[in-house]
Amino acid sequence: MRAAAPGLGTPYPLGTLLPPVLQEDAVAMRITAALDEVLTPVIATLDCLWCYVDPALAPPDFLDWLAGWVGVTLDENWLMEHRRATVAHAVDLHRARGTARGLRAYLEAATGGRIDVVDSGGVAVSTTPGGALPGSDQQRLTVRVCPPRSGSVDVSTVEKLVAEAKPAHVLHQVELVAQLHDKATVQPIGA
Numbered sequence: 001m002r003a004a005a006p007g008l009g010t011p012y013p014l015g016t017l018l019p020p021v022l023q024e025d026a027v028a029m030r031i032t033a034a035l036d037e038v039l040t041p042v043i044a045t046l047d048c049l050w051c052y053v054d055p056a057l058a059p060p061d062f063l064d065w066l067a068g069w070v071g072v073t074l075d076e077n078w079l080m081e082h083r084r085a086t087v088a089h090a091v092d093l094h095r096a097r098g099t100a101r102g103l104r105a106y107l108e109a110a111t112g113g114r115i116d117v118v119d120s121g122g123v124a125v126s127t128t129p130g131g132a133l134p135g136s137d138q139q140r141l142t143v144r145v146c147p148p149r150s151g152s153v154d155v156s157t158v159e160k161l162v163a164e165a166k167p168a169h170v171l172h173q174v175e176l177v178a179q180l181h182d183k184a185t186v187q188p189i190g191a
Helices: 026-047 060-069 080-088 090-095 100-111 155-165
Strands: 114-119 140-146 171-176 186-188
Touching: 060 080, 080 090, 080 100, 090 100, 100 114, 100 140, 100 155, 140 155, 155 171
Parallel strands: 114 186, 140 171
Antiparallel strands: 114 140
8 A cells, every 4th residue: 555645635525425414514524534635545546556567657665566476586776777677577587587598688687787698508419329418518607797888787696696597506607797799699608
């Protein structure tokens, strides 16, 4: 429930709904005015409900609750624009969860920086049974972070986000770089 907003009027004053005899009674009008003051935030919230479910417009305290609805964990230290972007793109982030592309999208939304994800995975075809496996047998993940122009990125926060988003058996490292290639790529390590 939103807190009372001083000076906010109600579009539906209860006193006008009373019979004319009671509208002339000062006590009845004071009671309905007090009820109007209590109900005005409720009516205003219901009239503007669509704003509460839009991540771009939701009040900051409600955004955290909205994040819970879509299964996203927000860090209170993130910039508000990054928190809103993470909630707004939650469906796409869940769809790509567990992939390098999904990790990159999640980290870009959370940090506002450019991200390059490099994994040790690979796919190959062999006509010979028992052929060598591609890539390394040790599964690794390297995340390169280029901070946004108008800010910085906390490496420990990125480290925590990567640890939560990646499979538990995959080793990872986070690198802070000054500049990435023209386009962030997902490529195997050693390829």
